[in-house]
Amino acid sequence: MATSQRTSEPVNPVHQDEIWKAHVKAEKDSAKAWPKKWGFLTEVYKEYERESKKLKEKVKVKLPHHLSARPPTPPEKHIHVSPSPPVPRTTQGFIGWRSAHPHLQLEKHSTMHHGRRSFVKELGWPLDACS
Template identity: 45%
Template sequence: MAQKPISIAAAERMNLVAQDEIWRYRLRAETEARQNWAQKWGFLTTPLEELAECEDNAPAPKPRIELPQRFRIRPVTPVEKYIKVLPSPPVPKTTQGFIGWRSGVPGLNKCLEYDKVIQSCKGTYAKELGWPKEGIH
């Protein structure tokens, strides 16, 4: 037969030894906390005026340390020194030569442009898939 569950109050009365141990442990913890409070939290008892005085005094500036040459930032070098833009190559004679060819002159790119939209094999493939013009580039 199953036993009837006992109430919490009855359980507390039955286990007096455990309750006594818990009470002793709690008193010991409170006593240790009271003894260590000044070491851990004593800074909270500093008067407000003393804290305000410490904030008013600006800290002394740190001395500047001279960095070695290898850690210094080099002066800015003009981009033209590293990047050379050569003139455009001659206009290709075949349509295959237009792939990857560039020209800074807008009139020379007319072979690749149709209504200011670049025509390429990508556009042809997109038409096969039925994509809109806005989704090509």
């Protein structure tokens, strides 16, 4: 049940409970009345789905061979996973236990280097230009 925003006035829990019961009753009544008032929308939607399926079947165009999609390549062809080294006994040893072995590292070709660049230096401004 919701509590009153004003804490200076006393809260009547019986009154709050009656308000809650009225809200629940209104929800149940509206749920019962909905099919009578708006139930036609479900039939219209089902009819729309049937018509759209029919139109999709009619519009299907066979693509030329050179534009058709190829079957996906299995990942095993490109990804090779080596067996893991033995699992460490402690949680401290868990940190970087696979990356310690060069054949299991993620960077296969070369390491990534990201140099630090300064926007101010690129523009040729003095270093104290931006404060």
